[in-house]
Amino acid sequence: MEFSNGRKRVIDKLTRGLELINHLQVMLNGDGALEQSLAEGLVDKILDTFKDSLSILSSTESNGISRFPAVNLDGRKSEDSSESCKTFEWKDRRGRYKRRRTSETWTKDTPTLFEDGHAWRKYGQKVILNAKHPRSYLRCTHKYDQGCQASKQVQQIQDDPPIYRTTYLGHHTCKNLFKPCQIIMDSTVKDSSIILSFGSGSTSTKPVEYKPASRMIPAISSSDYFVAQTTAFSSGADHGDLFSSDVYSCTASTHSMMEADDMLLESLFDDLPEF
């Protein structure tokens, strides 16, 4: 059952990749005035679909379910292809795992523990050398039911005022946000920026107006994305405040993190006016 679920998701991803390639092909066959940033954005998305597919295949393989060879995100075959055979040796598997190698990571420092819209499950806590506070280890709740490889580590790195460092590892391949996010394009904030507002069950999020800004459009496929907290919106902060306070930025990693909101981004692309 898990295998068929993973298989369906791989098919979905690959189908999506084909659609994007067709989209790109149509654009290339048009008047030839394809915006380079748009093309790069499409290529990024296509690459993401194939990376996700490989990720799903790898995860189902690690569960001993898949018949596909284990493949890392960089395309290399798993160095220990016999690992899946060990899944039949269930006696005391404690500590028997394949530590992931250099996966994409990015960090965020915040004064509070914030809600990022995904469901996390804590699977460990560790006292770190020369650190006052233990580090918590969390994985995506949908690690097993959807093969999501995302995980994060949270550690308090400062007491007064408290600062929490969250390190994200891997990308969400699941599709389970608590609530869909809202996408805002605001030309008044900063060039090449998009703000995402994730819904939260505990806060009364103000509806945020979606403001297409034509001069921002070439920046949509830029690698720079910015993610803001819902709480900032609900507190009435304006977009300028968001960028000066509790917003982090990064490049390809954030793009991948927003994968769960891919449909919204796709609709954003679809809404682009003709140049």
Add this chain to the structure above:
DNA sequence: GGGATTTGACCCCA
């Protein structure tokens, strides 16, 4: 009862 968290054990890798 089932899902989430805690916690000690185990193993990878710098």
Add this chain to the structure above:
DNA sequence: TGGGGTCAAATCCC
């Protein structure tokens, strides 16, 4: 070799 990441049994909580 030891710090850090992950596993899984025990425990907690709703």
